[in-house]
Each structure stands twice: as C-alpha cells, then as structure tokens.
Amino acid sequence: MAHLCGVVGIGQTKYDAKRIDVSMPGLVREAALRALEDAELTFSDIDAVVIGKAPDTFEGVMLPENYLADALGATGKPLLRVHTAGSVGGSTANVAISLIKAGIHDRVLTLSWEKQSESNAMWGLTVSPPFSVAVVAGAGGYFAPLIRSYIQRSGAPEDTGIRTALKDRLNALKNPYAHLRIEDIDFDKIANSPMLWDPIRYLESCPSSDGACAMVLAREELAERAPTKPAWVRATAMRSEPNQFPGRDAVNPMAGQMAARDLYKQAGIRNPRQEIDCAEIYVPFSWFEAMWMENLGFAPENEGWKMVYEGATALDGDFPVNMSGGVLSSNAIGASGMVRYAEAAMQVRGQAGEHQVDGAKTALGHAYGGGSQYFSMCLFDSEKP
Amino acid sequence: MRDVAIVSFAQSNAAREDRNEVEILLPVVKKAVAASKLARTDIEFTCSGSSDFLQGQPFAFVMALDGVGAWPPIKESHVEMDGAWALYESWVKIQTGEVDSALVYAFGKTSGGDIAEVQALQLDPYCVTQLWPDADSIAGIQARLYLERSGRSERDLAEVAARSLRSAKSNPHAVAKGDFDVEKLLAEPYRCSPLRDHDCPATSDGATAMVLVAGERAKELCERPVWIRGIDHRIDPPALGARDLTVAPSAALAARKAGVRDGKVDFAELNAAYTHHELILREAIGLGDAVPVNPSGGTLCANSIMSCGLNRIGDAALRIAAGDGDRAVAHASQGHCLQQNLVCVLEGE
Numbered sequence A: 001m002a003h004l005c006g007v008v009g010i011g012q013t014k015y016d017a018k019r020i021d022v023s024m025p026g027l028v029r030e031a032a033l034r035a036l037e038d039a040e041l042t043f044s045d046i047d048a049v050v051i052g053k054a055p056d057t058f059e060g061v062m063l064p065e066n067y068l069a070d071a072l073g074a075t076g077k078p079l080l081r082v083h084t085a086g087s088v089g090g091s092t093a094n095v096a097i098s099l100i101k102a103g104i105h106d107r108v109l110t111l112s113w114e115k116q117s118e119s120n121a122m123w124g125l126t127v128s129p130p131f132s133v134a135v136v137a138g139a140g141g142y143f144a145p146l147i148r149s150y151i152q153r154s155g156a157p158e159d160t161g162i163r164t165a166l167k168d169r170l171n172a173l174k175n176p177y178a179h180l181r182i183e184d185i186d187f188d189k190i191a192n193s194p195m196l197w198d199p200i201r202y203l204e205s206c207p208s209s210d211g212a213c214a215m216v217l218a219r220e221e222l223a224e225r226a227p228t229k230p231a232w233v234r235a236t237a238m239r240s241e242p243n244q245f246p247g248r249d250a251v252n253p254m255a256g257q258m259a260a261r262d263l264y265k266q267a268g269i270r271n272p273r274q275e276i277d278c279a280e281i282y283v284p285f286s287w288f289e290a291m292w293m294e295n296l297g298f299a300p301e302n303e304g305w306k307m308v309y310e311g312a313t314a315l316d317g318d319f320p321v322n323m324s325g326g327v328l329s330s331n332a333i334g335a336s337g338m339v340r341y342a343e344a345a346m347q348v349r350g351q352a353g354e355h356q357v358d359g360a361k362t363a364l365g366h367a368y369g370g371g372s373q374y375f376s377m378c379l380f381d382s383e384k385p
Numbered sequence B: 001m002r003d004v005a006i007v008s009f010a011q012s013n014a015a016r017e018d019r020n021e022v023e024i025l026l027p028v029v030k031k032a033v034a035a036s037k038l039a040r041t042d043i044e045f046t047c048s049g050s051s052d053f054l055q056g057q058p059f060a061f062v063m064a065l066d067g068v069g070a071w072p073p074i075k076e077s078h079v080e081m082d083g084a085w086a087l088y089e090s091w092v093k094i095q096t097g098e099v100d101s102a103l104v105y106a107f108g109k110t111s112g113g114d115i116a117e118v119q120a121l122q123l124d125p126y127c128v129t130q131l132w133p134d135a136d137s138i139a140g141i142q143a144r145l146y147l148e149r150s151g152r153s154e155r156d157l158a159e160v161a162a163r164s165l166r167s168a169k170s171n172p173h174a175v176a177k178g179d180f181d182v183e184k185l186l187a188e189p190y191r192c193s194p195l196r197d198h199d200c201p202a203t204s205d206g207a208t209a210m211v212l213v214a215g216e217r218a219k220e221l222c223e224r225p226v227w228i229r230g231i232d233h234r235i236d237p238p239a240l241g242a243r244d245l246t247v248a249p250s251a252a253l254a255a256r257k258a259g260v261r262d263g264k265v266d267f268a269e270l271n272a273a274y275t276h277h278e279l280i281l282r283e284a285i286g287l288g289d290a291v292p293v294n295p296s297g298g299t300l301c302a303n304s305i306m307s308c309g310l311n312r313i314g315d316a317a318l319r320i321a322a323g324d325g326d327r328a329v330a331h332a333s334q335g336h337c338l339q340q341n342l343v344c345v346l347e348g349e
Helices: A024-039 A090-103 A140-156 A160-172 A187-191 A221-226 A252-268 A288-295 A304-309 A335-350 B021-036 B058-069 B081-096 B115-122 B135-150 B155-168 B181-186 B216-220 B250-257 B275-285 B308-321
Strands: A004-012 A047-050 A080-083 A107-115 A195-197 A208-217 A231-240 A279-280 A362-369 A374-381 B004-014 B045-049 B076-079 B101-109 B188-193 B205-214 B228-236 B267-269 B329-334 B340-348
Touching: A004 A024, A004 A090, A004 A195, A004 A221, A004 A335, A024 A107, A024 A208, A024 B250, A047 A090, A047 A335, A080 A090, A080 A335, A080 B076, A080 B081, A080 B228, A090 A107, A090 A208, A090 A231, A090 A335, A090 A362, A090 A374, A090 B076, A090 B081, A107 A335, A140 A195, A160 A187, A160 A288, A160 A304, A208 A335, A231 A252, A231 A335, A231 B076, A252 A288, A252 A374, A288 A304, A335 A362, A335 A374, A362 B275, B004 B021, B004 B081, B004 B216, B004 B308, B021 B058, B021 B101, B021 B205, B045 B058, B045 B081, B058 B101, B076 B081, B081 B101, B081 B205, B081 B228, B081 B308, B081 B340, B101 B308, B115 B135, B135 B155, B135 B188, B135 B275, B155 B181, B155 B275, B205 B216, B205 B308, B228 B250, B250 B275, B250 B329, B250 B340, B267 B308, B275 B329, B308 B329, B308 B340
Parallel strands: A047 A080, A047 A107, A279 A362, B045 B076, B045 B101, B267 B329
Antiparallel strands: A004 A208, A004 A231, A107 A208, A231 A374, A362 A374, B004 B205, B004 B228, B101 B205, B228 B340, B329 B340
C-alpha cells in the first residue's frame, strides 16, 4: 500500500538573467535553505536528495550534482540525479515523491536548478541528429512550426499568443521571484516586439534564467505535524513518446493526453475543468497555453484558445493558469518544471501572496520536455486525499 | 519491501565501436527483453542512465528512446548517472506498487574523446577543472595516499590486475584479458605514479539492458530468479582535499544499509576502475580476502562508463542464475575517487 506524501517546505531563488552574486553551489543552497526554513527543518532532518536539471551542457559541468553534494547537505545520504529534458523539474519531484510513497524515506529534499549564464542555451540545446542538419535555432525554432500547425487547425485568432503573454506578464508583477517584471507591459508592447520565430514574438518567449527551486517532502504522519499546512500529493503521472515517427501528433501529443487521463483517473476526477481550481503549466512560448488546455482535457480540441480569449485563464478567471507569471516570466530550464509544481503547491497551501487564487483546493503542476515528448504532472490538494 | 528479481540481462562492450549509441543499444535491449519472456509492451516502466558529455551533445537519451521504442507512450524516466541508479529508480517505482516490471538500460561511448580528460569536467568548475586534472592523475594521487596509509605495495596492485585480467579470459564482454606475469607488469613504466597502465581501466564503448520483475511473476518467467535483497546508495563530499581519499565511507554505509553482513558473501562484483579501488572497496564493504572479487574481470577489463556499474550487477546476477554462487554483492560507483557508491545484495532463488 502506497504511503501518502505531503509537501511541507517550498523554496525558490530570485530568478534572473545572471545570478553572478552566487556560484552554482550558492544558488542551489539558497533554494534548499528556503525550503527547509519553510518546513522549520534542517539538513539533518533530510534522508535523501533528488536533484534535477536539463542538459549538463547548459553549465559545462559533467554530472554537476557530484560537485554540489555537500552544498545540499547530501554527505552520507543517497543523492539521485534525474534528467528528462525540459520536463525534468516535474519528473525529479515525481521520483522524490515515489521514495516517500514506497516507504523508503521519511523526508526527502528535491531540487531542480539551472544556471544558464554559465554557458549559452542556444549552443547547449543544439543537437546534431544523424542524417539531418542541425537547426541551431534553439527551442523557438523547433516549436514555431508546431504553433503554426495549431493555428491552422484551430482557426485561433492571431492575437491569442499576445493575450496569453500579456496575462502572464501582468501576473509576474505579483510574483517577487519572477525574472521578467515589465512594469509598463501592455498589448501593444508585446505586439510590437520583434518577431523571433514566426509567429513567436520576443515578448511571447521565455527568458534564459539562473535559478533553483526546492521542495521538502514528508510522509503522512510527519506532514500532518508540519508547522505550515502541507500540500498533499493526490496523484502523479509521467509519459514519454518518441521524437520522430510518422504517426506522431506533435501538436497534441498522445503522451500528454495519456498522462493527464492517468492523473485524473487516479484522483477520481471526471471533469477536470470543474474539479481542479487552477494550474501551473509549462508554457515556454505563449501559444502553448491554448495548446496544453486541449492536451490536458480542460478544453475540447481546437478550442483551447477560447479559454485565453474569454479570460478564463486570467488570475480572476474561472480557471486561472500560470498565476506566477509562468515559464514566460522565469525560465531556469531545469528548474521550470519544479517551479510549476511548487507554485501549484503554494496555491493549495494559501502561500501565493498577491497571486493567490482565492480558496484554491486542488491545483495542477505540469511540465513537458524534448520535442513535446516528455510529460510529468502532479495534482496537489489542500486536504488529505 | 517487495521482492524484485533480475530476470534477464544483456550487454555489449568493445574497445572502439563504429556504431553510434542507439545502434549499440538496440540489439542489447532486444536481447534482454527477449530473454525476459515478456513482450516489450508488457514491461510497465522504463528507466535509463547515460551522460550527455560522452556524446558531446545534449539529450543523448532522447535519441536512445527513439531507438528503444516508446509507442504507444510509456511510463519512463532517465537518470544522468550510471545505469545502476536507473535500476535503483526502477526498484523504487516497483516498491510503490504502481508497476510490477521494468526495463533498465544504460549506454556510454567513451571513444569519442579523451575520456580521462573529459572527466575533469566533473570537478569544481570554478577552481579545479581549469587545471584539467585528468581522471588517471587524480586516481594516481589517491593510489599514492592509499599505499602510504595501508602499507600495501605496487605489487599488491599488480596482483589485482593480473588476477582480473586472468578472470576476464572467460568473459566474452571483457576488452582486456590474458595471462600476465606480475614481475613483468611491475617492470612497465608508470602512467601516473604509482599507477601503471595495468592499474588503469581498459576504456570501452558499451550498452547494458536488464529486466526486473516483482514477486511470483519472476518465478514463472525464469528458472532461477536473482532477487535484489538489499540496495542502497550514498555520496561523499566532492572536494578532493576535504575527504580522506584512502577510504570510501559512502560505500561502507551503503553496504551496511544494503545488508551485506546479514549473510555469507560467495563473491562480489565491484566497480573498481583502478586496481587500488578494489582494495579500498574490499575494506569499506567488509569483504575478507577469501571473497572472490570480479570473476568477470570487472571494470578494469571493460570500462564502459555509465553502463559499467549496471554491468557489475548484471554480471553478478548471471553468475548466480547459472548456479555459481547463491549470494553476491554487486557495486557501482561514480564521481572521482569513489565519491558515490551503490551496493546491492543479490540472492538466487
């Protein structure tokens, strides 16, 4: 019988283009100490550390967790490093949760990070696939054709992406940790920003950030005694699919649909839009909010854009999405998935401050990675499941 | 804890492969899956281990997944670690009760660059990596400290090498093997004093795959399931000057937690890339001189980085399945100077 798991501590660093005030150990320690402080615990209370980040080429350090071990208080403890491309922040947390679920550990520290200023993300992301030409256009170059395909299929109005970006950038002004806080943001500023990868404009794209996010997980009895109300893990799911094969729909990937269905089934959720209060989902380019609304079953196929258009996903809408400002506002790539989880958990704990959704009881954390191939999800609840 | 068995294992090692990673991996995975008697689609979880820095580009494991097959979409994860830790994550997943079986695989092609130099990138990037201390030089420092502390000699190291190379003769997957005279080995020049070539690992390109199955189902699938009776892993601090390099406290702790001393150890497969590692590990894990170590020849004779730790577990399982022992210790490590260690105890049905 699987054990219950609660999130008892959450810590984030300030996200920024260059955190030159800290080294890599300093960066991860900042998030870890904040999570421990939130849980009123110390490193000595932690049984194991599960750490995640995206490709090691982002910092130019091979298997950097070996170097970070003592900064994370892991000496003499198990330390596991997860890497599942952009979804890694989510899957790292899922692996950490499984250590509690399986009854192997009482308390686990899980942390995801990236210090992108140590290297160059465009280079770090460039793959030389066999028998084809390297694109060297970063993630935007890869995802733009998928977005164009979505627009063609759905007939979505062309300003859908701008509206999403505006919503997220306004939300970011309420989040003290956000990297991009653009005070004078408005529709025209985004619409007039340079077109990077048609139809993705500069201000519809995520930044490159330095940052880390940490969570302290505890088994049921310890979570119940936590000083601050825990966020209970109600369900987790992960699915992967291949990058290249002819039958694949990369716009609305089967792996994402399956992971969502699995998640709702485990939680006994029949109508996700009604039964889930808000969501933090992985939207590195504005249009992905509309696309993922469909993939996650919150909107019928080809109608995800309507949720954006009608304001449903705004902070005061009936289904708020990316209340923190999302990946569009802070993107320390390896951390981004865990930030989604942490922000969802903060909502059900009532910790989200200015970007809190009133009375949020059930929140979704979501991450994806690779060429829309890797999906990690978690449902957090204010009440014990 | 649920009983989990290794029901099949396959590997490939070669001094230098012309094939790419996916081409090396694919037949190995196919072989392990076929030997498990399960259909690929019946295996409920998949987890792999690899390092982007060996391939020299990001997302090595993404391309591997295309080769291994993931349609319809699968429950899957990846560790940027030796495959032994992918086995650990799979074992944990089975312990949650969510799945009953797992495919574990790992791959590493070391011949693409100077692997000893590439490993300098694992060190402190602000203060140490810039000096480019290669893996052999760092191991040399550790070996010198170990010999001084323990009173062991270079002859003891050469004897480890000669025995390992002799054992490797019966292992088709070893890339270095043969009969060597200790006196002749000692007459060779140093590579990184006190280490000579024979004290350093034979680098190789390789891939490994394994299928795990829980409980009664494992007994239906194979004649003699090899059970994982205990498994644990620990890490020591990274700074070479901050720890005593002549001991491996994380290996000792992992061995204790895995229950090594709860029974007789018939043999051990240790991920000892350098000859002195075997001696340090014997001490840490608590294996007496009478316990045979690395009957496969070990990592010294085929160092396919990222899969060599999983190979130790697989080689031990094969031996038990064949009836050559009932209880064995298998070990994996990564990081410089045995920084991080995983120990598991395997038992035959």
